[in-house]
Amino acid sequence: MHNIDGLVEITSEAELAKLVGAPMPQSIAKERRALRDLDREWLAASPFCLIATSGADGSCDVSPKGDPPGFTLVLDDTTIAIPDRPGNRRVDGFRNVLANPHVGLVYLIPGRGDTLRINGRARLVSDAPFFDRMVVRGHRPSLALVVEIEQVFHHCAKAFLRSSLWKPETWNPEVLPSRPRIAKAVEDREETLEELETYYGEQYAQRLYG
Numbered sequence: 001m002h003n004i005d006g007l008v009e010i011t012s013e014a015e016l017a018k019l020v021g022a023p024m025p026q027s028i029a030k031e032r033r034a035l036r037d038l039d040r041e042w043l044a045a046s047p048f049c050l051i052a053t054s055g056a057d058g059s060c061d062v063s064p065k066g067d068p069p070g071f072t073l074v075l076d077d078t079t080i081a082i083p084d085r086p087g088n089r090r091v092d093g094f095r096n097v098l099a100n101p102h103v104g105l106v107y108l109i110p111g112r113g114d115t116l117r118i119n120g121r122a123r124l125v126s127d128a129p130f131f132d133r134m135v136v137r138g139h140r141p142s143l144a145l146v147v148e149i150e151q152v153f154h155h156c157a158k159a160f161l162r163s164s165l166w167k168p169e170t171w172n173p174e175v176l177p178s179r180p181r182i183a184k185a186v187e188d189r190e191e192t193l194e195e196l197e198t199y200y201g202e203q204y205a206q207r208l209y210g
Contacts, residue, residue, distance in 0.1 A: 030153045034077040039152060042116045043080065044070045045109055051082070051145070052104040053096035053122075061092040072107070073130055078149045080118070081125070083134040083141035085209060094145070097122045103147060106155070111166050113157025120150040139209035 010016050035043075048066040055061075065071075065082055073081045084094075097103065101123060107116040125144045134141050164170040176182070180196035183189050189196060 032152050033150060035074060035080075035149065035152060039116060040074050042107060042109070042154075043072045043074055046107040046116070047071065047110070049082070049105050049107045051093055052106075053093040054100055054102070055096045056099035059096075061096055063093040067136055071134070071136070073133060075130065075146075080147050080149065081128075081130060081134075082145045082147070083131075083136075084143040084145070085136075085139065085141065086207075094124055094143070097124060097145070103145075105147065113160035113166070115155045116152070117155050118147065118149055118152045120147045122147045137209045 010019065047069045048064065049072065050062055050064055052060065052062045067083065067085065071083060075081055093103075101121040103120060103122040105118040107118070122145050125146050126142065128144070128146075131140055131144065134144065160166060177185065178197075178200075180193060180200045183196050183200075184191075184193050191199070
């Protein structure tokens, strides 16, 4: 790792606890090992989640997953399933799961600052009867992530409040170059900028499930 002048590093849990203090009792008590009705309602309303994984060597990945609300199926009180959709085929997180099954999930609902967090052990499944319930726009997934829940709890809204994430008046999507320009500038793409603009244009949204 690089040396940084003036850096004061924390190297033990004791140092960390001294700096940030002990967790509030309610923060510990809210953890559960099974879904309740409100958790199921949250999953039914959520169109988006982030999946954190790590490989055998400790390398990490966080991958977004999105679909119509309710895309995560609740199989029982301690098991959920997340469909895979066509993408860039990197499958970094899935390769991590093959080496290390531990996963962390954060479920968002647009406009809400609080989130639902689920931690557990995952496995990859190439088919199951419940795949028929995961069809969207005629696309039946060829792969799903099944998660055995070990920990579930709701997380407070402070990060979203600090960032003003859901306030449209703070949005400025034009502050950075467009996706085609970023691809051309930093990804060593052989296509011309015009070709990339066509690829990421209106037709891009039409290829979400094919």
